[in-house]
Amino acid sequence: MSTLNAVFDIAKSALMATQKAMNVTSHNISNANTDGYTRQRAVLTAKEPVIYGNLYFGTGVDVSNIQRVYDSFNTIQLRTSVSLLSRHETAGGHLSGLEAVMNGLDGSSLNTRLDALFNSFEEVAANPSSYGERSALLANANSLADSVNAMDSSIRLNIANINSTAEARVDEVNSLATRISELNGQIAGTEVAGITANDLRDKRDILLEDLAKIVDISVTENDNGQADVFMGGSFLVAGTRTSEMSLRADPNEPASYNIILNGATINDRISGGSLKGDLVGLDYYRDVHEKVNLLSASLVKEVNLQHAAGFGLDGSTNTDFFAPLSVYTRGSTSNSGGALVSAASVTDLSQVTLDDYEIRFAGPGSYTVVNTATNMVVTGGAYTSGNPITFDGLSVTIQNSPLAPGAGDRFTVSLKENAARDFSAAVTDGNKVAASSTAAGVPGDNINATALADLRDALTVEGATFGSFFQRVVTDLGTEVSNVKLNAEAQGIYSDEIRAARESVSGVSIEEEAINLVKLQRAFEAAAKVMQTADQMLETLLNIR
Amino acid sequence: MRVTQKLSYDTYIKNMLRQQDEIYRLHKQLSSQKKVNAPSDDPVNAHNLLTSKTLLSRFEQFDRNIGYGKSHLGMAEQALDSAKDVIIRLQELAVTAASGTSTADTRNNIKAEVDILFDELVSVGNTNYDGRYIFSGFESGTPAFDQTGAYQGDANVQSIRVSLSSSVAIGTNGGEVFSGTSGGIDIMAAVAAFSTALGANDSAGIQTALGDLETSFNQVSNAVSDIGGRVSRLNAAEKDISVYSFELKSTISGIEDVDMAELVTDLKAGEVAMEAALASAGRIFQLSIFDYL
Numbered sequence: 001m002s003t004l005n006a007v008f009d010i011a012k013s014a015l016m017a018t019q020k021a022m023n024v025t026s027h028n029i030s031n032a033n034t035d036g037y038t039r040q041r042a043v044l045t046a047k048e049p050v051i052y053g054n055l056y057f058g059t060g061v062d063v064s065n066i067q068r069v070y071d072s073f074n075t076i077q078l079r080t081s082v083s084l085l086s087r088h089e090t091a092g093g094h095l096s097g098l099e100a101v102m103n104g105l106d107g108s109s110l111n112t113r114l115d116a117l118f119n120s121f122e123e124v125a126a127n128p129s130s131y132g133e134r135s136a137l138l139a140n141a142n143s144l145a146d147s148v149n150a151m152d153s154s155i156r157l158n159i160a161n162i163n164s165t166a167e168a169r170v171d172e173v174n175s176l177a178t179r180i181s182e183l184n185g186q187i188a189g190t191e192v193a194g195i196t197a198n199d200l201r202d203k204r205d206i207l208l209e210d211l212a213k214i215v216d217i218s219v220t221e222n223d224n225g226q227a228d229v230f231m232g233g234s235f236l237v238a239g240t241r242t243s244e245m246s247l248r249a250d251p252n253e254p255a256s257y258n259i260i261l262n263g264a265t266i267n268d269r270i271s272g273g274s275l276k277g278d279l280v281g282l283d284y285y286r287d288v289h290e291k292v293n294l295l296s297a298s299l300v301k302e303v304n305l306q307h308a309a310g311f312g313l314d315g316s317t318n319t320d321f322f323a324p325l326s327v328y329t330r331g332s333t334s335n336s337g338g339a340l341v342s343a344a345s346v347t348d349l350s351q352v353t354l355d356d357y358e359i360r361f362a363g364p365g366s367y368t369v370v371n372t373a374t375n376m377v378v379t380g381g382a383y384t385s386g387n388p389i390t391f392d393g394l395s396v397t398i399q400n401s402p403l404a405p406g407a408g409d410r411f412t413v414s415l416k417e418n419a420a421r422d423f424s425a426a427v428t429d430g431n432k433v434a435a436s437s438t439a440a441g442v443p444g445d446n447i448n449a450t451a452l453a454d455l456r457d458a459l460t461v462e463g464a465t466f467g468s469f470f471q472r473v474v475t476d477l478g479t480e481v482s483n484v485k486l487n488a489e490a491q492g493i494y495s496d497e498i499r500a501a502r503e504s505v506s507g508v509s510i511e512e513e514a515i516n517l518v519k520l521q522r523a524f525e526a527a528a529k530v531m532q533t534a535d536q537m538l539e540t541l542l543n544i545r
Numbered sequence: 546m547r548v549t550q551k552l553s554y555d556t557y558i559k560n561m562l563r564q565q566d567e568i569y570r571l572h573k574q575l576s577s578q579k580k581v582n583a584p585s586d587d588p589v590n591a592h593n594l595l596t597s598k599t600l601l602s603r604f605e606q607f608d609r610n611i612g613y614g615k616s617h618l619g620m621a622e623q624a625l626d627s628a629k630d631v632i633i634r635l636q637e638l639a640v641t642a643a644s645g646t647s648t649a650d651t652r653n654n655i656k657a658e659v660d661i662l663f664d665e666l667v668s669v670g671n672t673n674y675d676g677r678y679i680f681s682g683f684e685s686g687t688p689a690f691d692q693t694g695a696y697q698g699d700a701n702v703q704s705i706r707v708s709l710s711s712s713v714a715i716g717t718n719g720g721e722v723f724s725g726t727s728g729g730i731d732i733m734a735a736v737a738a739f740s741t742a743l744g745a746n747d748s749a750g751i752q753t754a755l756g757d758l759e760t761s762f763n764q765v766s767n768a769v770s771d772i773g774g775r776v777s778r779l780n781a782a783e784k785d786i787s788v789y790s791f792e793l794k795s796t797i798s799g800i801e802d803v804d805m806a807e808l809v810t811d812l813k814a815g816e817v818a819m820e821a822a823l824a825s826a827g828r829i830f831q832l833s834i835f836d837y838l
Binding site: 444474504 | 548549552555556583585587588591592594595598599602605606610614675681682683686701703705709712715716835838
């Protein structure tokens with residue numbers, strides 16, 4: 001085989017191989033700035049030799065493979081860190097929003113307005129017979145109410161916004177899952193022929209990273225190159241099949257959603273991604289909302305009790321200073337029976353605990369009332385439709401409508417559920433402010449006004465005063481915001497480093513490719529020279545006469 | 546480590562953004578003059594800041610309360626001082642009436658002046674300040690004394706808070722001072738009896754009146770010095786409040802306000818770092834292999 005023809009073939013193989021390698025290099029250069037692009041490398045191998053006259057003769061070169069220069073461990077690390085980063089960033093955004101709503105240090109904050117209200121009570125105590133101080137008190141009560149109402153509506157609005165963001169994210173997860181499963185099909189189809197589907201894999205890695213930003217995933221690659229994606233222990237993509245993620249309203253908490261995958265609620269099983277950030281943010285919003293409600297309800301209860309005991313300038317007594325608390329009731333959406341709450345009211349404000357209760361039916365004929373804060377049974381007995389159930393200063397009437405309650409049916413009873421939303425001053429006439437402790441003491445008696453002012457020092461809300469309770473909420477929130485920000489910052493730096501490590505392995509270096517370009521050009525020229533030389537030699541032979 | 550163009554560009558962009566964020570943060574502090582704008586800026590001190598602000602607002606209210614107290618007590622003191630003047634004049638008249646040279650006529654003349662002084666005493670007892678009868682106890686809407694000098698108010702005295710733990714009575718009860726409702730002499734009745742004795746030319750009655758007027762004077766004087774005592778308590782409380790308020794304000798300022806020297810130095814350092822980053826970026830970006838191939 002050691003013929004000139006063979007030399008032609010060898011030179012041809014070199015010309016072909018360098019062109020192929022040139023193709024890879026130019027593909028690399030053109031994708032130098034493409035996100036998620038993994039640089040490729042043409043693997044040159046010597047062709048099978050042939051034996052001729054007891055000697056092995058080489059037959060040239062070929063491109064045996066085009067490889068992705070890729071570190072799979074790095075990719076897994078990157079996905080995990082992206083999940084955590086996006087969780088902290090999302091939660092941080094939500095918490096900063098909440099901090100702005102609570103407006104802790106601002107001059108117009110609830111804290112300042114609370115101080116102003118109690119200062120006004122003292123002002124009335126100093127001048128009980130004068131109208132000016134009373135009307136200033138009412139103005140301060142109204143501005144406190146404005147700030148509580150605004151806080152409540154912002155919190156409700158933001159909760160609704162986070163919920164709709166979460167819905168959008170779930171849609172995005174489903175669409176990403178579909179595209180990943182399609183790519184899985186294409187990759188398996190391509191690679192069955194033994195070719196690596198480099199650019200399709202890059203695309204799939206980008207989609208997987210996008211998915212990891214939303215929720216933490218684990219990915220395993222099966223034998224035919226398909227990526228199976230698991231989320232919270234349940235599969236989202238298996239080969240070319242996907243399973244749909246959905247949101248469903250929680251039957252016991254109407255404003256909150258459960259994330260459902262393959263029939264299971266996975267809220268607690270996901271730990272990263274912006275969806276988890278949403279869940280964390282929602283938890284905080286709900287927690288703070290409950291505290292704001294508790295504070296509002298406590299203010300109404302304590303101030304109204306004290307105010308009702310006093311007398312106004314016009315002799316009025318037993319008047320409410322703030323609008324009275326309304327009893328909120330809700331039947332669980334999973335109730336099987338047909339009973340409804342027909343009436344609910346406060347019978348004795350001084351007996352009221354402000355805890356939430358559940359009226360639970362063991363069957364159509366008997367109920368127990370459980371304080372859900374202490375988990376203690378408050379009362380219970382035989383159920384008669386339309387008979388009021390009374391406990392802890394409350395009266396709730398449940399009626400068959402027309403069916404009786406079923407076993408396991410639950411009704412939630414809460415005084416604080418809408419306390420912040422409904423918080424408002426009930427007194428509109430300054431003369432009705434009950435500064436006096438006796439009817440005869442009007443107008444100079446300031447004892448009740450002093451007692452009202454002294455409520456600011458009473459340990460009325462979870463062992464704290466109104467002011468210190470709110471301060472605690474704001475401070476805890478501030479600490480949490482700063483923690484989440486620090487976490488996000490640290491995770492951001494870590495992610496940057498992993499990304500740099502990935503870029504370092506898989507990124508395109510222009511210098512390297514430029515040198516490759518020159519190297520391949522020279523190789524091409526050399527191969528061409530070989531061909532030219534062989535041609536001249538052949539000509540020499542042909543010209544022999 | 547293998548460094549690619551994308552890596553170095555991305556790193557420069559990130560660092561540049563980080564520097565700019567830092568400079569922005571410092572600028573924000575510089576323009577607001579506050580280094581704590583939200584609790585998360587300094588969670589450790591946020592609680593301290595909030596309680597200090599609440600306490601400061603309470604102290605400001607105490608300060609106002611003390612102001613009211615002082616003006617009320619001042620009014621009462623002024624009224625009682627004029628009551629003292631009236632009683633002194635009555636005492637002079639009683640001494641004249643009691644002398645051996647006084648006749649029924651002169652005593653009748655004196656009676657005329659005593660009756661006027663009685664009315665004046667009643668009107669002092671009915672002193673009205675800002676629409677309130679200051680000696681009527683809680684019944685500040687009703688005159689403290691009727692035409693006959695009978696007390697119509699109740700036995701209470703208004704008090705207000707002047708510090709976190711104490712309150713001070715800022716009124717004087719007219720019943721106590723003028724009618725002796727809690728021990729002491731009924732001054733109004735004593736003056737009325739004096740007038741009656743003068744009209745009846747009753748020397749023994751005039752002698753009794755002389756003694757009663759002395760007791761009356763002492764009773765009013767005691768009330769005045771009692772007021773003086775309370776005013777000085779208010780002054781002391783006011784002084785305490787101004788000291789505490791100052792402390793609180795400096796605590797708040799220490800947490801919240803920026804340290805200009807430190808801030809400007811940090812800002813300068815940030816600018817220098819930014820310039821260095823820009824300069825090095827510019828130099829690296831000029832390097833290209835294609836200039837040499």
